[in-house]
Amino acid sequence: MAVVGAGIVGMSAAHFLSRAGWQVTVYDTxxxxxxxxxxxxxxxxxxxxxxxxxxxxAVAAVKxxxxxxxxxxxxxEYLPRSTFVVAxxxxxxxxxxxxxxxxxxxDVAIRMLKGAALTQVIGAAAPSAIAAAxxxxxGHAVGYRVAERLRQLGGFAIRRNCRVxxxxxxxxxxxxxxxxHGTEPADAVLxxxxxxxxxxxxxxxxxxxxxxxxxxxxxxxxxxxxxxxPLMSCRYLVSKGSQPAGAVAPSRSLGLVIDxxxxxxxxxxxxxxxxxxxESADADVVAALLRxxxxxxxxxxxxxxxxxxxxxxxxxxxxxxxxxxVSGADNLWxxxxxxxxxxxxxxxxxxxxxxxxxxxxxxxDISALDSARxxxxxxxxx
Amino acid sequence: xxxxxTFLFDGVSVPCTGRETIxxxxxxxxxxxxxxxxxxxxxxxxxGIGACQACLVSVDGARMxxxxxxxxxxxxVERIAPVSS
Amino acid sequence: MSGPExxxxxxGPAGVSxxxxxxxxxxxxxxxxxxxxxxxxxxRQPDDPTQSVHVPQSHKRRWQALSDALAGSTVKxxxxxxxxxxxxxxAVLLEDRIHGRLVTRRPAALVLAMGAIERVAPxxxxxxxxxxxxxxxxxxxxxxxxxxxxxxxxxxxxxxxVALAAQxxxxxxxxVAVLERSxxxxxxRVVASLLRAPAYLREAAGYLLTLVRSGTLPQRGVxxxxxxPKDGRLSVTVRDxxxxxxxxxxxxxxxxxxxxxxxxxxxxxxxxxxxxRAGDCREVLGGTAALADGRxxxxxxxxxxxxxxxxNKGPAAIMARERQAQAALNTLFDYSGRDPAQLPDETVxxxxxxxxxxxxxxxxxxxxxxxxxxIKLNGRFGMGSCQxxxxxxxxxxxxxxxxxxxxPQPSEIVGSRWPVKPVPISAFVxxxxxxxxx
Numbered sequence: 001m002a003v004v005g006a007g008i009v010g011m012s013a014a015h016f017l018s019r020a021g022w023q024v025t026v027y028d029t030x031x032x033x034x035x036x037x038x039x040x041x042x043x044x045x046x047x048x049x050x051x052x053x054x055x056x057x058a059v060a061a062v063k064x065x066x067x068x069x070x071x072x073x074x075x076x077e078y079l080p081r082s083t084f085v086v087a088x089x090x091x092x093x094x095x096x097x098x099x100x101x102x103x104x105x106x107d108v109a110i111r112m113l114k115g116a117a118l119t120q121v122i123g124a125a126a127p128s129a130i131a132a133a134x135x136x137x138x139g140h141a142v143g144y145r146v147a148e149r150l151r152q153l154g155g156f157a158i159r160r161n162c163r164v165x166x167x168x169x170x171x172x173x174x175x176x177x178x179x180x181h182g183t184e185p186a187d188a189v190l191x192x193x194x195x196x197x198x199x200x201x202x203x204x205x206x207x208x209x210x211x212x213x214x215x216x217x218x219x220x221x222x223x224x225x226x227x228x229x230p231l232m233s234c235r236y237l238v239s240k241g242s243q244p245a246g247a248v249a250p251s252r253s254l255g256l257v258i259d260x261x262x263x264x265x266x267x268x269x270x271x272x273x274x275x276x277x278x279e280s281a282d283a284d285v286v287a288a289l290l291r292x293x294x295x296x297x298x299x300x301x302x303x304x305x306x307x308x309x310x311x312x313x314x315x316x317x318x319x320x321x322x323x324x325x326v327s328g329a330d331n332l333w334x335x336x337x338x339x340x341x342x343x344x345x346x347x348x349x350x351x352x353x354x355x356x357x358x359x360x361x362x363x364x365d366i367s368a369l370d371s372a373r374x375x376x377x378x379x380x381x382x
Numbered sequence: 383x384x385x386x387x388t389f390l391f392d393g394v395s396v397p398c399t400g401r402e403t404i405x406x407x408x409x410x411x412x413x414x415x416x417x418x419x420x421x422x423x424x425x426x427x428x429x430g431i432g433a434c435q436a437c438l439v440s441v442d443g444a445r446m447x448x449x450x451x452x453x454x455x456x457x458x459v460e461r462i463a464p465v466s467s
Numbered sequence: 468m469s470g471p472e473x474x475x476x477x478x479g480p481a482g483v484s485x486x487x488x489x490x491x492x493x494x495x496x497x498x499x500x501x502x503x504x505x506x507x508x509x510x511r512q513p514d515d516p517t518q519s520v521h522v523p524q525s526h527k528r529r530w531q532a533l534s535d536a537l538a539g540s541t542v543k544x545x546x547x548x549x550x551x552x553x554x555x556x557x558a559v560l561l562e563d564r565i566h567g568r569l570v571t572r573r574p575a576a577l578v579l580a581m582g583a584i585e586r587v588a589p590x591x592x593x594x595x596x597x598x599x600x601x602x603x604x605x606x607x608x609x610x611x612x613x614x615x616x617x618x619x620x621x622x623x624x625x626x627x628x629v630a631l632a633a634q635x636x637x638x639x640x641x642x643v644a645v646l647e648r649s650x651x652x653x654x655x656r657v658v659a660s661l662l663r664a665p666a667y668l669r670e671a672a673g674y675l676l677t678l679v680r681s682g683t684l685p686q687r688g689v690x691x692x693x694x695x696p697k698d699g700r701l702s703v704t705v706r707d708x709x710x711x712x713x714x715x716x717x718x719x720x721x722x723x724x725x726x727x728x729x730x731x732x733x734x735x736x737x738x739x740x741x742x743x744r745a746g747d748c749r750e751v752l753g754g755t756a757a758l759a760d761g762r763x764x765x766x767x768x769x770x771x772x773x774x775x776x777x778x779n780k781g782p783a784a785i786m787a788r789e790r791q792a793q794a795a796l797n798t799l800f801d802y803s804g805r806d807p808a809q810l811p812d813e814t815v816x817x818x819x820x821x822x823x824x825x826x827x828x829x830x831x832x833x834x835x836x837x838x839x840x841x842i843k844l845n846g847r848f849g850m851g852s853c854q855x856x857x858x859x860x861x862x863x864x865x866x867x868x869x870x871x872x873x874x875p876q877p878s879e880i881v882g883s884r885w886p887v888k889p890v891p892i893s894a895f896v897x898x899x900x901x902x903x904x905x
Contacts, residue, residue: 031838038844148845151835160838218445218852218889219464263847264465280555281885283571287898294896301896302443304889306852310555401514406611414596420851421821426596430603431508432501432549433584433729435819435852435889444567444891449603450547451564452503 001357002027002177002186003156004164007037008342009335010192011147012350014156015073017190020358024156025184027177029163032151033144035194036342039311040143041214041259041269044344047083047135047232048255051106053368054320057345059108060364062138064348073153074347077146079262080139081229084113084122085237086132086296092234093131099237100133109136123226124297132231140230140259143343159184165199167329167378174329188331190353194314197336201326202377207337210315211273213281215289216307217300219264225299227260233296251275254285256292258300266300268293272313272340281308313339317374323349323356324371328378333357334371387455398453405430405437405448416448417461425461438462470495471575471772474559474740476550479507480754481746482580483533484761485768486542489578492769496541497572499548499561505537506530507582508602509754511609518612521637523670529758550581552885557738562890568897569890576741576768579733580761583726583747588623588804589824589861592694593722594815597701601723605631614638617718620703622646622691624800625725626671632683633674641681643717648724649801650688650708660795663788666755667796692805694720725802726751731856731887741771756789807865816865817858819851827862831869839875842866849880852889856881 001017003010006028018024028034044062049055068074087096100110111134113121118132125132151158159179168176168183176183191200195209236255252273259267271285286308294301316322316337323335335353338345348364355362388395391408398407405427408416416437417425428436430449437448440460448459471494475486478500486498498505506512510530513519537544551560551569558571585600587593601623604615614635619642621628632645661667678684688708695702703715728748745764746757759782766782769775812825830837830846839862842848848862849855855862859880867874 031840033844034840038840144841144844148841158835160836217892221440222463222465224465282555283558283560283569283898284556284901286554287569287895288900290892291896294892301893302440302445302891304445304852304891305886305895306854306889307850307884308886309884399514402611403514406514406607409607409615410611410613416596419821420819421815421823423594423815423818423821424596427599427607428603429585429600429857430606431582431584432888433853433856434600438852444893445889446564449607450502 001025002184002189003192004177004189005035005192005194005196006032006147006158006160007035007192007194008033008143008147008346009338009349009353010190011150012347013190013192013335013353014350015150015153016351016354017357018155020354025159026156027159027162027164027179027184029161029196031160032158033147035196036311036313037143037147037346039212039214039309040340040343041257041267042140042142042343043083043230043257043259044078044141045083045135045138046103046108047085047138048237051102053365054341055106057348057364057366058341059106061345061348064351065139065141068347074146074149077149078139078141080137083135083138083230083232084132084228085135085232085234086122086125086129087234088126088128088130088296092238095238096131096133096234103135110134111136121228122231124224124299125231126296126298129296141343143346146343146347167332169329172329173331188357189329189333190357191326191332191334191336192353194336194338194342195312197314197334200379202379203374204379205317206374207314207316208274209312210339211275211310211312212270212340213273213285213289213308213310214267214269215286215305216309217266217268217303218306220260220266220303225297227258227297230257230259231296232257233292235292252285254288254292256289256296258293258297266303268300281310313342315339321345321349321369322371322374322376323352323366323369324376326371326376326378332378334376387453389453389455389457389459391459392461398455400454402453403449404439404441404451404453404457404459407453408448415461418463420464472497472572473576473578473768474499474572474574475578475580477507477580477582477746477748478502478505478544478546479509479580479582479746479757480529480533481582481748481757481761481764482507482578483537484758485578485580485745485765487533487536487540488762488765489768490540490542492765492774494769494772497543497545499545499550501547501549503546505534505544505546508606511606513612514610515612520609520612520634523666523673525666525669526754529754549888550579551890552733552887553577553739554885555738557740559740560885560890562894567891567894569894571898574740576743576771578743578745578764578768579730579748580745580757580764581729581731581748583751584729584856586724586727586802586860587722587857588724589810589814589816590691590693590805591811591814592701594818595694595696595701597718598694598720598722601625601627601631601721604719604721605634608634608638614640615719616640618643618716619719619721620644620646620715620717621721622705623723624648624802625723626796626800627723629671629674629678629685631721632685633677636677636681636683641678641683643683643715645678645683645685646689646691646705647685647687647800648690649799651799651801652687653799657795657799661792664755664792667792690805691720691722724804725800727860729856731854731881733887734883741768743767750790752786752789752793756786756793759783759785759789804861807868816861817848817851819853820847822846822848824865827865828869831866836870836872839863839866839879842875843880854881854887
């Protein structure tokens with residue numbers, strides 16, 4: 001079994017496939033977690049989601065993280081905690097209440113915080129905050145740490161810096177991977193290549209890069225006010241909801257989340273930009289995010305930015321991931337297009353891919369993600 | 383050299399000339415431990431050129447390298463005790 | 468003045484020399500210095516002009532000439548302005564410490580003349596308060612005009628050890644000992660090579676004479692193997708050439724194992740300015756070379772801007788001479804540090820994150836050739852505030868010594884992202900938003 005892509009989806013699939021008896025090799029152009037997995041915010045969260053199949057899967061994915069901790073697959077790579085969506089004016093409050101209602105309808109536990117309860121629970125919130133919805137039962141996982149844990153557990157081989165450029169096939173079945181270091185035999189292939197999937201697919205425009213920029217601060221002092229969990233600005237939901245149906249999305253939008261990390265540092269994000277200059281962050285976006293962050297939590301002004309980075313999410317044309325077969329080969333599967341949900345969905349998707357490939361009934365309904373909706377075919381070059 | 387001025391370091395008055403850096407004034411006062419770091423890596427004066435970041439202190443609430451920041455009267459300088467991982 | 472702006476970062480001899488050369492050619496030059504005064508590490512000016520450290524006459528004359536020229540030039544000087552890097556759209560970020568704000572510039576060219584940073588080979592206890600770099604102690608001494616107080620041990624390798632020791636002795640507090648790791652003695656061959664750069668010989672002779680008088684000539688072939696806190700002081704274990712160990716109880720330990728360019732991975736992006744490095748920031752050759760290299764850097768900028776610089780072979784000849792002299796000098800020293808196999812697990816490698824050699828070893832125990840990026844992200848080596856400046860080289864060399872495969876490069880630990888140093892959020896939020904059209 002060849003898994004192409006050593007991100008969180010590929011590493012999780014390799015883990016479960018190897019436990020199911022496959023002899024697995026993971027190939028990556030770079031190293032482990034060097035794509036979106038290594039530059040993600042790590043939200044294992046449904047807080048900003050709309051009801052629908054993706055929210056249902058996200059709820060299940062949160063439970064799957066708990067299952068992985070309970071069974072010892074993960075040790076401390078997943079931190080359960082609530083997300084706090086904060087409203088700072090009446091317009092935001094109206095959106096927040098509607099959104100909280102939708103989440104509750106999807107069986108997500110919500111606690112509304114106002115007045116004294118708000119300041120008591122979220123010591124770090126600005127006085128301008130008027131309400132917050134505590135979205136309970138979710139958590140945080142650092143993508144590269146999950147991938148590292150799965151690497152340590154082993155059971156499969158990893159080929160770093162080994163780009164797969166195409167396949168060798170006989171009678172409609174892939175028999176080998178063409179790599180820059182020669183051809184490697186394979187009985188089955190799973191593509192978990194994120195933004196790199198474009199190379200393998202005939203429909204080159206199906207998956208587009210959506211850049212995100214993130215900021216890391218130095219460690220908070222012991223006197224920094226309390227952050228019970230990530231604070232998400234409700235303005236993000238307002239701007240999401242205010243776009244008329246069918247309107248062209250802006251080329252750049254900011255959705256503020258201030259995430260207190262276990263190290264004592266903060267991860268502040270993020271942007272969604274339709275561009276692909278992945279290595280670079282620009283001062284304009286970083287300054288805008290920081291202005292919003294300080295407005296939501298003034299005590300952050302005394303910290304320093306020690307790192308900024310950008311990553312590319314793999315966004316599909318309809319905003320839903322793609323999981324299933326690729327026509328052109330009987331033994332080729334794909335799991336890609338997770339955009340901003342890869343860390344949340346990744347481990348469960350690894351399990352579902354294993355079930356799909358082994359012909360077992362999937363533990364979750366993933367028909368909404370089926371690759372058949374795009375009629376995927378292999379690029380002729382691949 | 384005359385110590386015409388003083389600043390506060392964790393609430394204790396430290397004399398300074400008005401020309402020297404915070405690091406120099408603290409060193410003259412015999413203060414070597416400048417903060418709490420990760421593990422047993424306490425804050426301290428080290429490279430003198432702002433590169434190592436080991437002498438970071440809070441100066442009137444802002445984090446600054448003691449080796450690059452002039453000491454002057456009335457400053458409130460504090461050790462930083464970061465939350466540990 | 469109109470025309471392209473050139474930004475020079477670093478107010479030492481290389482930066483000042485580059486700025487002057489550009490200004491003479493009619494270029495609009497701004498010189499940024501992170502500290503409150505120009506001079507750099509080598510020409511660090513005293514806080515109080517009446518209290519200065521003894522420095523060689525040649526150094527004094529050199530800086531006086533640069534200062535005078537600068538005063539009569541069109542160079543704009545910004546002190547307490549720190550270079551924070553070049554962001555995606557090509558803007559140079561400067562942190563203005565005077566006003567607590569971040570400002571952007573879009574110069575046609577950027578001269579990086581940020582000098583060198585010191586190497587300190589890790590030994591157990593190097594992270595303790597009271598342990599400083601030799602250059603760090605010297606900079607403080609030059610600024611305050613006072614020798615550091617207490618019992619001071621100087622150790623490691625390089626000519627800077629002797630310079631600090633002699634300057635301390637002149638100010639009335641000679642170190643308790645100077646320990647030079649290299650056992651090699653000055654040979655006639657080295658002296659002969661240095662005859663073409665006699666300033667080194669004069670300087671060295673002056674320092675050594677001072678140390679003979681104070682009885683603190685360097686002990687060669689001796690190194691520090693561990694430092695531990697004891698009764699509010701530092702207990703230092705030292706080992707001589709024969710492997711004999713002894714302990715010294717001191718107040719401070721100054722360590723130094725050579726110098727590296729302080730180039731911190733800044734690269735020209737797609738939209739960034741033309742970048743030139745000059746002085747120790749490009750190649751560590753000392754102050755005389757920095758002066759010449761500043762002029763060469765300026766000439767490269769002028770050529771880039773389409774100005775024909777006057778043909779002048781002087782700076783290049785000086786560089787060649789200084790490169791030879793430094794190479795000869797370096798044969799006397801040993802910058803290798805201790806063999807990592809000999810260091811105990813508790814040795815701190817990454818001070819910012821408090822990460823030890825044992826933690827690094829545990830990441831390498833598998834036969835899987837884990838990459839530098841994975842070591843950095845999962846082991847947190849080089850992830851702290853100094854951004855790997857003091858640990859990247861050691862992490863890379865330890866990994867290379869303990870596993871097969873391609874040796875990782877220090878640059879993979881340091882990276883090339885901005886900010887090149889931490890920037891206060893309070894300063895960042897002052898950045899005016901750019902026009903939405905961008």
